[in-house]
Amino acid sequence: MTLKMHGPQTAPEIGKRLSITGEAARQQLVRLAEEGLVAARSEARGVGRPSQFWKLTPAGNGEFPDTHAELTVHLLRTIQSRLGDAALDAIISAREEETREAYLRGMEGADDLRERVDRLARIRSAEGYMADWQEMPDGSLLFVENHCPICAAATACQGFCRAEVAVFESVLGPDVRVERLEHIIAGARRCAYAIAPADLA
Incomplete structure (x- = not known):
């Protein structure tokens, strides 16, 4: 651990x-x-x-859980092969919207960016991402996920990762920019994101 x-x-x-x-x-x-x-x-x-x-x-x-990895990958490939890319994109979009709504509820009453990032880390950790964050010397925030419980699904369909960044930007605020710095799917140990107000970014 x-x-x-x-x-x-x-x-x-x-x-x-x-x-x-x-x-x-x-x-x-x-x-x-x-x-x-x-x-x-x-x-x-x-x-x-x-x-x-x-x-x-x-x-x-591999000792850390990847929830129902084989079944998830099989289902994604079946949807893509039987119903096409449009159907898979629709599923990803629906999941993105549901996730955004749930995270926005979790942000209620949090007006400060640091508090919103802290809440996001708590939400993501509860989902198995082992998330944490810290403030950087330039004033930006480093948001880190040490585990990806949907790694197999994200590897099979990287649309999940693209949707993730969009959700983060949406729930953290209209003037916040999120940039992925490290990516587990690309071979990094963790996923890491730079988060900053748009005028700072």
């Missing part, structure tokens, strides 16, 4: 997050590596020996 939420880290960094010693964390990581769930790489940082950074392997990522 720590590697999923925060990306590659050294054993001492993981130990600090878990309130255990770096050696205790390293022993757990070695066991996970023996199971094929994590892997280590060396990275030179300044003077001294290279640091060993641990990250999740594809098998490790």
Whole structure:
């Protein structure tokens, strides 16, 4: 969970997050590596020996749920092959509208952009996206999703990802710009978005 939420880290960094010693964390990581769930790489940082950074392997990522992945992909492909692209686009549009309406209800009473982003992170986390956010030095906000519970469906049909950005912009406000910086579907560890008022963006 720590590697999923925060990306590659050294054993001492993981130990600090878990309130255990770096050696205790390293022993757990070695066991996970023996199971094929994590892997280590060396990275030179300044003077001294290279640091060993641990990250999740594809098998490790597979430990996190991808809800009914096979069935979802099969249904999407069946709709596309039997009913055509227009039918699939209609389904994505309907889901986009339903999601937008639900998120807008969740934003009621939140007038500040930071509060809206915080609420969005809570909503998305409840849906399994393991979302978080932070303010950047330039005043923009970095919104991060450490897991994609619909990854298989989004891989099979990237219309879901396009709709996602549109929904974010819609619920965060008319003068807010959302830009995807990292994308799980493209091989990144997480999906990350820069969020800023249009005049700042």
